[in-house]
Amino acid sequence: MNRRGFLQQTTLSAAAFFTGSRARSRQTKHLVLVVNGGARKKDYYEDESLSPNIRRLAEDGFVFEEDHCDRISSHDAAFAEMVNGLEGNYSLVQSVWRVAAVLQQHRPRMIVCREMAHDVGHESFTEYRRVVRATDSAVGALFDWIKADPYFSQNTAIIIRPDFGRDDEVNAQGELHHSEGFYYTHRVASIFWGPDFRKGVDRRTVVNRRDLASMMATLLGRDFRG
Numbered sequence: 001m002n003r004r005g006f007l008q009q010t011t012l013s014a015a016a017f018f019t020g021s022r023a024r025s026r027q028t029k030h031l032v033l034v035v036n037g038g039a040r041k042k043d044y045y046e047d048e049s050l051s052p053n054i055r056r057l058a059e060d061g062f063v064f065e066e067d068h069c070d071r072i073s074s075h076d077a078a079f080a081e082m083v084n085g086l087e088g089n090y091s092l093v094q095s096v097w098r099v100a101a102v103l104q105q106h107r108p109r110m111i112v113c114r115e116m117a118h119d120v121g122h123e124s125f126t127e128y129r130r131v132v133r134a135t136d137s138a139v140g141a142l143f144d145w146i147k148a149d150p151y152f153s154q155n156t157a158i159i160i161r162p163d164f165g166r167d168d169e170v171n172a173q174g175e176l177h178h179s180e181g182f183y184y185t186h187r188v189a190s191i192f193w194g195p196d197f198r199k200g201v202d203r204r205t206v207v208n209r210r211d212l213a214s215m216m217a218t219l220l221g222r223d224f225r226g
Contacts, residue, residue: 027195028219029155031110032099032142033090035082036135037075038118038178039162041065041189043132050132053140054160054191061158061193066206069164072178072185075116078163083112084213096138100145103152109220121166121176128166128176143193157194157219161212164188 036044045063048055071077083090090110091102099111115135121128139160146152167182178185190207196219 026219026221027155028157029109030103030107030152030157031194031216031220032103032156032158033082033110033112033216034096034135034139034158034160035079035112035114036118036160036162037079037114037116038121038164038166039132039135039188040165040176040184041187042165042168042184043129044136044160044162045189045191050129051136053136053143057139057143057158057160057193058189058191060199061191062197062199063192063201064190064205064207065201065203067161067188067190068206068208069186069188070209072164072180075119075163078209079114081210082161082163082212084210086110086213086217096135096142099142103146103156110216118162118166123175125170125174125176155195157192157196159190159192159212159216161190161209162188163209 044051044054045058045065069078071081090112091106091108093099093102093111093113094115096113096115099113102108102111117131117135118128120131139158143158146156146158164178165182165184165186165188166176166178168184169182170176190212
């Protein structure tokens with residue numbers, strides 16, 4: 001699917017994605033994007049025992065299970081593709097644990113949490129799994145806080161999408177890199193939860209990292225994009 005086709009599907013709900021087709025009826029006022037950098041969907045999405053909180057968020061939201069990543073060598077380049085055109089229109093934090101405090105204090109339209117601790121996988125698969133669990137706990141706490149808050153529960157969306165994944169296999173040194181040619185490196189699961197997203201799972205449509213910024217701008221209003 002090309003980029004224009006993806007936007008038409010998401011905007012017009014052809015993929016059962018948005019709950020409504022008209023921007024003026026959207027309820028989302030605040031958006032949290034969690035970029036769990038270099039994480040495999042095999043771990044943060046498919047393994048419920050490792051990531052139970054992200055699983056329950058996914059079950060209450062919408063998931064594209066085949067989200068494609070073209071370039072997988074540079075975290076910075078991949079991240080830039082995800083937020084292309086949104087520069088200056090979001091607050092950037094480095095830990096999921098900080099998101100609730102920023103929402104409370106500043107109420108930005110959009111928060112991007114760029115969580116890079118998963119890159120410890122280059123050194124140790126055991127430590128990588130520890131980070132996956134820790135991130136899941138932080139996402140769970142944020143999810144529960146938003147749902148319990150009288151204001152944010154009505155108008156806040158969460159998107160979870162790594163910049164790319166990691167290799168299918170751990171190497172002989174116990175390391176988990178992100179290399180060309182592996183399925184789990186190039187394909188991740190993108191998870192969408194909030195008042196304007198339908199519930200469901202799309203297991204067939206291949207979407208792309210480059211389309212995320214346009215989708216987020218559409219959700220928050222086209223004037224949001226810089």
